Amino acid sequence: MDDVAIRAERLEKVFGEGDVQVRAVRGIDLEVVRGQVALIMGPSGSGKTTLLSMLGAMLRPTSGKVELDGVDLARLPESRLPDFRATRFGFVFQDFNLLSSLSALENVQFALNLAGTTGRKSRERAEALLRGFGLGHRLSFRPEKLSGGEKQRVAISRALANEPSVILADEPTANLDSKIGHEIARLLRNAATEEGRSVVIVSHDTRLKDIADRVLWLEDGEFREINEMAVDPVCGMAVERKPETPHYQYEGQTYYFCSPEDRDEFAAEPTKFIPDRG
Amino acid sequence: MKRVPVGRRNLFAERRRALLGVAGVGVALLMVLALDGIFAGAMKRVTAYIDTSPADIIVSQRGVKGMHMTSSSLPLSAVEDIRRMKGVSRADPILFETNSLKSPKARALSYVIGYVPGGRGGPVTITKGRPPGPGEIVLDESAASKLGVSIGSDVSTLGRSWKVSGFTGGLTNIVNTTAFVRFDDYAAARGTTGTASYILVGAESPAGAVAREIEKETGLTALPRPEFSREEAKLVRDMSTQIMQIMTIAALLIALAVIGLTLYADTLARLREVGVMKALGTRTRRLALIVLSQAAWMAGAAMALSIVLAFALAAVMSRAASNISIEVTAVSIARVAIGAGVVAAIGAVAPLARVARVDPATVFRRQ
Ligand SMILES: Nc1ncnc2c1ncn2[C@@H]1O[C@H](COP(=O)(O)OP(=O)(O)O)[C@@H](O)[C@H]1O
Ligand SMILES: [Mg+2]
Numbered sequence: 001m002d003d004v005a006i007r008a009e010r011l012e013k014v015f016g017e018g019d020v021q022v023r024a025v026r027g028i029d030l031e032v033v034r035g036q037v038a039l040i041m042g043p044s045g046s047g048k049t050t051l052l053s054m055l056g057a058m059l060r061p062t063s064g065k066v067e068l069d070g071v072d073l074a075r076l077p078e079s080r081l082p083d084f085r086a087t088r089f090g091f092v093f094q095d096f097n098l099l100s101s102l103s104a105l106e107n108v109q110f111a112l113n114l115a116g117t118t119g120r121k122s123r124e125r126a127e128a129l130l131r132g133f134g135l136g137h138r139l140s141f142r143p144e145k146l147s148g149g150e151k152q153r154v155a156i157s158r159a160l161a162n163e164p165s166v167i168l169a170d171e172p173t174a175n176l177d178s179k180i181g182h183e184i185a186r187l188l189r190n191a192a193t194e195e196g197r198s199v200v201i202v203s204h205d206t207r208l209k210d211i212a213d214r215v216l217w218l219e220d221g222e223f224r225e226i227n228e229m230a231v232d233p234v235c236g237m238a239v240e241r242k243p244e245t246p247h248y249q250y251e252g253q254t255y256y257f258c259s260p261e262d263r264d265e266f267a268a269e270p271t272k273f274i275p276d277r278g
Numbered sequence: 279m280k281r282v283p284v285g286r287r288n289l290f291a292e293r294r295r296a297l298l299g300v301a302g303v304g305v306a307l308l309m310v311l312a313l314d315g316i317f318a319g320a321m322k323r324v325t326a327y328i329d330t331s332p333a334d335i336i337v338s339q340r341g342v343k344g345m346h347m348t349s350s351s352l353p354l355s356a357v358e359d360i361r362r363m364k365g366v367s368r369a370d371p372i373l374f375e376t377n378s379l380k381s382p383k384a385r386a387l388s389y390v391i392g393y394v395p396g397g398r399g400g401p402v403t404i405t406k407g408r409p410p411g412p413g414e415i416v417l418d419e420s421a422a423s424k425l426g427v428s429i430g431s432d433v434s435t436l437g438r439s440w441k442v443s444g445f446t447g448g449l450t451n452i453v454n455t456t457a458f459v460r461f462d463d464y465a466a467a468r469g470t471t472g473t474a475s476y477i478l479v480g481a482e483s484p485a486g487a488v489a490r491e492i493e494k495e496t497g498l499t500a501l502p503r504p505e506f507s508r509e510e511a512k513l514v515r516d517m518s519t520q521i522m523q524i525m526t527i528a529a530l531l532i533a534l535a536v537i538g539l540t541l542y543a544d545t546l547a548r549l550r551e552v553g554v555m556k557a558l559g560t561r562t563r564r565l566a567l568i569v570l571s572q573a574a575w576m577a578g579a580a581m582a583l584s585i586v587l588a589f590a591l592a593a594v595m596s597r598a599a600s601n602i603s604i605e606v607t608a609v610s611i612a613r614v615a616i617g618a619g620v621v622a623a624i625g626a627v628a629p630l631a632r633v634a635r636v637d638p639a640t641v642f643r644r645q
Contacts, residue, residue, distance in 0.1 A: 049642045052642055053639045056557070058557055058638045058639040058641075058642075082556070082559045082561045083559060083561075084559070085557065085558065085559035085638075086559025087559070089559075091557060091558065091641075093554075093642070097550075097551075097641060099284070099551050099554065099555070100291065100551065101287040101288045101290075101291030101292075102282060102287055106287070109282050110282045110284065110555075110558075113281045114558060114559045114560055114564075115559075118280055142291075170642050
């Protein structure tokens with residue numbers, strides 16, 4: 001086994017047939033090694049969710065393959081996929097997706113149960129994880145009683161519970177304010193650095209670039225060169241540097257925006273958005 | 279091997295829904311228990327006249343094995359024949375029919391029994407007043423209160439009017455009551471001579487053997503009292519089972535509807551979480567167990583509630599000294615428990631089918 005935890009080869013997903021056919025993912029190659037954080041960015045509709053679902057063994061590719069720890073997921077029978085998801089993957093979602101009738105502790109224990117850890121052992125492991133993330137005083141709280149940051153920390157504890165090879169995170173910071181978002185980013189970074197897991201994050205949040213080892217730009221189902229990217233100075237999102245993108249010249253520089261509204265807002269008072277170059 | 283009890287948590291997380299569901303199912307199950315209990319109580323009382331009779335053997339017209347909705351007629355001369363037989367200590371004729379008692383206030387369906395004073399067919403206990411003299415009648419006290427009559431009042435039955443001389447007790451059930459008059463009065467009122475309906479026999483040796491002797495000698499039907507009581511109970515039960523079954527099934531269908539709808543509503547509200555559980559690697563089998571355990575907890579809680587309510591109802595009924603007594607038996611609790619189990623399993627079918635169809639990939643899609 002090499003150092004690659006998850007590898008996609010010529011991965012392809014086509015939805016529908018004939019006129020309504022959509023090639024959501026078009027022959028993508030991707031390798032993420034242990035300890036690495038890969039950030040995938042791209043406009044909506046570019047295929048991020050589809051790619052993530054295939055990487056996480058929830059969606060069958062039309063062609064190509066996904067290898068996890070050397071095992072080709074596409075060749076596994078349907079009946080083995082749930083165990084694979086339970087033991088090899090950790091999932092983190094934008095809207096946390098905790099089970100609402102279970103306490104924080106039970107949410108983590110539930111994941112442990114799926115991998116065969118039950119009873120006191122599951123309790124102790126769940127408790128240790130949650131305490132490690134500063135949630136010792138929230139063990140018996142149901143999700144509705146937790147703040148967004150706390151919920152996401154419970155979700156990350158759940159994702160790490162079975163010591164997975166790969167963590168797949170979908171917009172993990174989108175519903176959090178920037179300080180909490182930064183903290184969550186750090187936890188994901190630590191999971192890679194300190195525990196040697198591979199972390200794949202799909203996000204619009206450019207701040208996550210700080211913790212990523214690699215940033216990949218997905219568009220129309222394919223990866224593009226990252227140097228074609230710019231940051232919209234108004235909303236902070238990554239946008240592509242090309243003629244069709246709304247843009248604006250100011251003091252000899254071209255700025256790119258994710259919408260004409262952002263451009264107009266910028267044009268009205270550019271200094272408000274440009275960092276001091278003093 | 280202890281796992282997080284997701285089904286139970288899901289049920290009780292939604293307190294109001296859980297409470298309504300459990301209460302709904304509980305009341306439906308209570309209906310079954312109460313019906314069963316009323317029936318058991320009634321059955322006990324239906325045979326009260328026979329069960330409290332001092333007779334060892336009851337002789338009836340050939341082929342007749344009960345009193346309810348039947349008529350029996352035999353020659354009065356058989357009484358003398360039987361008295362002369364070995365092993366027989368005494369033989370008393372009674373006349374019997376089901377008729378209605380009428381007072382100015384109400385009517386009541388009644389077994390009317392004509393017995394020979396001093397013989398064994400009369401009321402075993404007189405709670406008030408005295409046994410009937412000529413032209414007099416003894417009523418069961420709860421029928422008397424329903425009819426609004428007291429000692430000295432007039433009641434009509436068998437086509438004539440009678441003066442109430444006393445009361446007896448414990449001989450009224452939900453179907454009918456029991457009243458006693460003198461044999462001669464009865465015969466005169468009905469214009470019969472030389473016939474009786476049944477002969478109550480006292481035996482000195484084992485009743486079974488004596489009964490067989492009587493049958494051989496007279497050609498009539500003779501049954502030891504316990505057997506006659508069982509036959510009588512069977513007769514009534516056979517006539518009531520169908521309606522009981524229909525009502526039981528109706529109540530269980532209500533329970534099914536409540537469990538099914540509550541569970542389905544809860545499952546629909548949780549489809550997103552079902553997707554999450556699947557994405558995390560939960561097998562459909564485990565999800566099925568979660569849904570089933572939720573159904574089982576609901577049925578179990580409802581069952582407990584219905585048992586408590588049934589005993590409470592039985593206590594209230596017996597305190598109210600009503601004609602309806604409720605006997606909550608272990609057998610009927612077991613029956614209802616099985617019914618509740620079946621209902622829970624069937625109620626889980628639609629939610630299970632829905633859960634099985636959830637695609638785990640939906641978790642990454644935002645609603
Ligand atoms: N289940 C599906 N059936 C048909 N088309 C789909 C389905 N899922 C996604 N698509 C299409 O595939 C493309 C990529 O979608 P998606 O992976 O959701 O992109 P993103 O997550 O980057 O917004 C879109 O054009 C979308 O409409
Ligand atoms: Mg998406």
